[in-house]
Amino acid sequence: MHRVVVIGASLAGLRAAQAVRSVGHDGALVVVGDEAHLPYTRPPLSKQLLAGEQTHHDCAFPAVDTLDADWRLGAAATGLDRASKTVTLADGQSLTYDRLIIATGCRARTWPDAPGGVHTLRGIDDALALRAALDAQPQRIAIVGAGFVGCEVAATARKAGVAVTLIDVEAQPLVPLGAELGARCAALHREHGVDLRLGAGVATLRKGGVDLTDGTRVDAEVVLAAVGALPNTEWLAGSGLALDARGGLLCDATLTSVTDDDVLAAGDVVSWPHPLAGGDAVRVEHWTTAAEHGALAGRNALADDASERAGHVAPPYFWSDQYDLKIQAVGFPARGATLTIVDEDGPRLVAEARDAAGRLVGAITFNNAKRLAAYRRQLATEALGAAA
Template identity: 45%
Template sequence: MRTIAIIGASLAGLRSAQALRQQGFDGRIVVVGDEVHLPYDRPPLSKDFLLGKCEAVPLADQEDLDALNVEWRLGNRATALLSSGEVALQDGTIAADGVVIATGGLPRAIPGSHVLRTLDDATRLRNALTDAQSVAVIGAGFIGAEVASSARALGKEVTVVEALPTPLTRVLGAEMGAACGQLHGDHGSTLITGVNVDSVNIKHDGINPEVDGIKLGDGRHVNAQVVIAGIGTRPATDWLAGGPVKIDNGVVCDAGGVTNLKNIVAVGDVANCAGHRAEHWTSATEQAQVAARNLLAGDTVATHTNGGYVWSDQYGVRIQFIGRATNDVRVEDGSIEDRKFVATYRDGANPEDVVGILAMSNARLFTRFRRNLK
């Protein structure tokens, strides 16, 4: 291969470029990104960035970026995959022997609400929070909870609305999801569960529209001057529609990130690897190493097993989870009431096998139990 195009200039794209160089590729690498920014870390956006404690956190310093010797095409969206070796951009095309698809996900939005995915999203939200007194967060998943925590730290009146009866049930199960949900009440936020949001109310003063709270599906009104939707993402595959790569809840690929075309791989949030799409920071990094190896080999010579590790900082508490949740969950150390514990999830067929671990404010024991994960 002489030229590899990486479509997506965030974490998965940068890690793919780094992996290609580490594995000996010395040809041309072109990295295309629709944002104008060099790669930055997304996790701080919902926390320290909103609190004004930091600005954008680079994923690599300029010296390391220069050493990669890649061609950056930033602020330039990919519009189509014309063939297995040609990508259409807003300003032309790129011919490449190999392609890495790393376009990530797009946040699901509600008219009138903010979303939080990019640095520009975070900047708009931070500015909006400056003069607001009341904030509504739609969705009590990790991102929604982190934004609620930050807004509360800024002294805002915060209401979190979750459609499910218990937050994070699909990720952590009902018992542990409830434990995480209790953090909102501990710190003065209001959590409303089991109800959908009907609409974000907008009032017009003849000049500028303003948010006037949200209307819930049961008719209740929630006061809010700023509304944030944290209701998940969808894979950014619109530009691939009608092209040669198979699409189904992301880019369809095998456990090595290889698509139906062996010179095209997918990594990160956009990759549906062997029927599973992992939207985790660590997964993007690990997948990049494997996908780069397979792209250079021209076949699947390595695979990636998703560990499912995720962490979240909320209200001064660090939550860590890895593996999968089951109905058999046991608190191994500490207590839920103290908001400091480690819990394990056991396999239904083999109760002694630990298949998942959740920790709250207990990183040391989380690491120890992680060694026994099946």
Template identity: 40%
Template sequence: MDRIIIIGAGESGTRAAFALRESGFVGSVTLIGTEPHLPYERPPLSKPLDGAVQMKPICGAEALETAGIDYIKGVSASRLDRHARSVTLSDGRTLAYDKLLLATGARPRRLTCAGAERTLDFRTYPDAAAIFSRTETAKSVAIIGGGLIGMELAAVQRGKGIAVSVIEMAPRPLGRAVPPRFAAKLHARHLDEGVTFHLGRGIAEIIDDAVLLSDGTAVPADIAVAAIGVQPDTALAEAAGLAVGNGILTDLYLQTSDPNIYASGDCAAVAQPGGGHIRFESWRNARAQAEVAARNMAGGKDVFAAIPWFWTDQYDLGLQVAGLPHADHETVTRQLDGGELEFYLDGGRLVAAAGLGFGNGLAKEIKLAEMLIAAGVSPDPGALADASVNLKALLKSARAA
């Protein structure tokens, strides 16, 4: 085996290319990206610096060259022939592979209402540049979708003094990923900052200067941004006959239904030990999956078992969540000077933790909680609630036991 192709030059695809070299793979590595830029990170796009969109490179051209990675940019993969083990590119080239990684990521969900074409998406650097350049002269912005991206954008725009309205069909914002306690606190902070919310209502039409809701309300909007989530980009995999669901289905080793093809990042739905598949949408999980997939394509047999983790910054508040909190978990709250933590127990075992505080002040606590989760401990709930009990001491005790 001496030819590996990676389709997708985002966080997961690019990290996998370098991880192949780090694992000792000496064959050819080809990285294919649809955008004309060097690979860049997406999280900074919603956090402009001095009003300018940040394009933070994942790596430089010199690093790619030094690692012997052939980066083909500005093209897409138009056809995957599993039997011939080849990929046809949009520029007409056909490349052969021995192993293939699909890191095709995700694409924005599309609105279906009348006038949907007037909205701006938020996924790529050009998307972010278009939004922030137009808000330089805008007086009002309507953000359709009260998820993480929508709320981050709302915070940024309010910081610039722009009137912001958030439209969400659910009864509350941040309902899908954020624990209810912290979702309510972030919602309250946005209200304090002057954001207007229209919850539990659909959209009838988008016109030049407003979003018309299903109840007849006209929400003023010089700019309307669609932030209603993403869909895994499975088109190439599906056309090639790979098993797909809510993503490209993989086993615990990130191998798809074709033993020569792997998937990682936002496009991958990974098998779980208890059954079913889960798709993890976060920067760190994209990197972790990339490293596992790379080692396995190079001949390893590593299981992907990373603990899910994500963060969001809104105003001066930072939220981090490790693990997968569920409504039926027992919860324990710890109050701290700079914020609060919430722990989630399943049958006594710690399975998730979340923290909301000023800036990055709780990062160390969440990291320790994540290590406790990985250790599979069943801590005393009273100790978790007691701020005088050091989490590091709990971890040390668990390891000793």
């Protein structure tokens, strides 16, 4: 094994590169990233960094500079030729590899025909631009999309004293939490003064506000489109690597491309079969999964034979912080036939998701990390059993 090339210099790519070194690879290791920055963690971008409580420096991963890697930053990968095992970069360079790890994550989905000045939030530059806009003390921010990023930004903006209109076409915020928990989150945002417009179609995003399909105008100096994320796989067009219907890179349980044993992948970009999802291919956009994926893909990339590679079976885990509420989820709650609140005590809540046969498939807690940890252990054991 001469050269391992990692494309994507963020969480999954960093963990992959660290694992490649930690299992003893002493050959070349190249990490390519299209952002100009060394890897940094994204969760604070909608929370502490946006609130001005953390800086870019605080978001940097520790010890990155001690990793013996050739960093190619500010250089997007633009093509892959698997026959010659060559990746081409936007700056005209090309890199050959023995093993390739793709960790190109996702980008923010943009609103069609949005004018300049409408914000999206995925990277540190986006977050700093949004923070500057909030620091200018606007009268109002209009946020289109009441998913996790939209709701977290709403909470941060309210904390900064900025009026918020949060708009979603769905009847509830945070759809993956189900109707009951979604209604509680809606109430929480309203208690904090958010003007929450649910079931509201957006006709136009304009500079200076949002026009709804019912004719209502929402005037706001700051507009954020928080309407989801798309996997960064366009650069693989023509490579022959299989993608799922939504552009995720199709891998087997060991995070190896289903098309090519020398190509592995990690993080938000991957679509892989999970035992807790009945073996269906899933793509999750969770920090912890990206870190676990990276570590596993790095180790698996160095296995002499693809049959020696281990599978990723850990249940997906996710958290979100909004006001004083910590939402945590494990497994696949949205795939359950039922989601039942089994315990509630003031601001703490525990809900279990079960399939039609009554098997636990996921759990959600509000302000109850201890109970969530117990479900995480239980689902990890069940996933191992299902994978065996």
